[in-house]
Amino acid sequence: MRKNLFNLGAVLQGFRTTVSFAFRKKPTIEYPSVRKQHSPRFHGLHELRRYADGKERCIGCELCAIACPANAITVVGAENAPADRRSPGERYAARYEIDELRCIFCGLCEEACPTDAIVLTPRFEMADYRRGAFIYSKDRLLVPPTAGIGTSPDERPGGIPSDLGSVTNQKSTVDIKDGYDATWRGGLLKEDRKGLAG
């Protein structure tokens, strides 16, 4: 105890340390006014892109929803109406919803997408007071018609590649009667499909 009570050298050393720390550079990033530079490959909020002509890239194939490890994505595809084509392909996403609270921002949806429709942007400020507000549907995910880039398959020189036709020969899991596949989500989503185009 004597040693601890009278160990003044160590105490003074402590005082010196705290004062020297007071003049050090602070590592704090004062967030709202100062923003950290994120990597361009930062995984943030999703975005559904368009082609240059304003058509949606998404063809409603649900590969993103299947790839999603968190089951955060819901896609309800529908046939394009010939008079009002939303996407260059046969189908488009009538509903496309991502629950950003479930999302783990892994980017697997981005990798799974055959048309590069879904991408992760560096945006990350999504705070809200209501849970429901975190379910992002097409109205918030889809970029404005002027912001898209790229070309659609049917605008490529030579038209649609012929090998795309081979897909039709594969065994389909889609129930002819319902027009939807036989997974558990399919049953849940039957209701959602009612009244949609196609």
Place this chain on the structure above:
Amino acid sequence: MNEWVIVVAKSLLILLVVITTFAYSMLFERKIMGWMQMRWGPNRVGPWGLMQPAADAAKMMFKEDLTPRTADPIIYRLAPFISLICAMGVYAVIPFSETSSGSLWSVSDVNAGILFVFALTSMGVYGISLAGWSSGSKFPLLGSVRATAQMISYELAMTMSVIGVLILAQTTSLRGIVHAQYGLWFIVPQLLGFFIYLITAVAETNRAPFDLVEAETELVAGFHTEYSGLRFGLFFIAEYLNMITVSCLATLLFLGGWNAPFGLTMVPGLVWFVLKAALFLFLYIWLRATLPRIRYDRLMALGWKVLLPLATLNLIVTAVVVALLPPR
């Protein structure tokens, strides 16, 4: 009648000044603590966070004022006021400066000022003890038991260390003590007493590293665990006011009050007083940022086995030396 008006006006002014000082000493502490921990401290409300005290006050006022079912309702509600009144009453006798014509910057010039100060600061522990006891909860009770024991242990050494100054000054008037330091500040002949005073003052005001009364690692928040809202705020004010009080006292007793050092008399005495008191406040904060909380048995051992004998020694040596020296 006219005298009463002056006293009331002076009291109101000092109340305003003291509350403002409290608010900004709190901000000062949070800033300094932040810097010492490589943080910025509060800097969002107003420029450099200068409106933070106002924001905190507004927040405090809108918090719910809870009274536990097991609490003694009257004493529970009264305790914060005891603490605060004792902490504020001290400022009635503390002189801040003196004009060249000899009039004193204080509410009143009491000839036994130092006794009044010690009487009131000792009463302050009743607020803490009663708060802990009347909360009807175990942690506050432990906190208040600790407060009582700690106060008794350190009050003795503190008073003893101050008696050395009183012997040198031959007066108990705070003004007289400062006048006695026109030649030599008492920190020089009373260096040991000064350090004992410093340590015991920290323990008296329940500040880190002697904040056993509200040790959050063991006692949640000690005596004010059950308090919330404005009543908690009152304890908070009382704690800081006590801190400022002992800083002012240290300035008056050991650092020559409003006396200018090195003959720098062109700076007004009030500025010197404030600077010296601020130095002690900084020391408090520095101490809190540096030292971990002392263990309870060591706190007691330090008080009774080290500080009290040293203070007694200091008192005896001072008394003998003053008695042997030729009278001035």
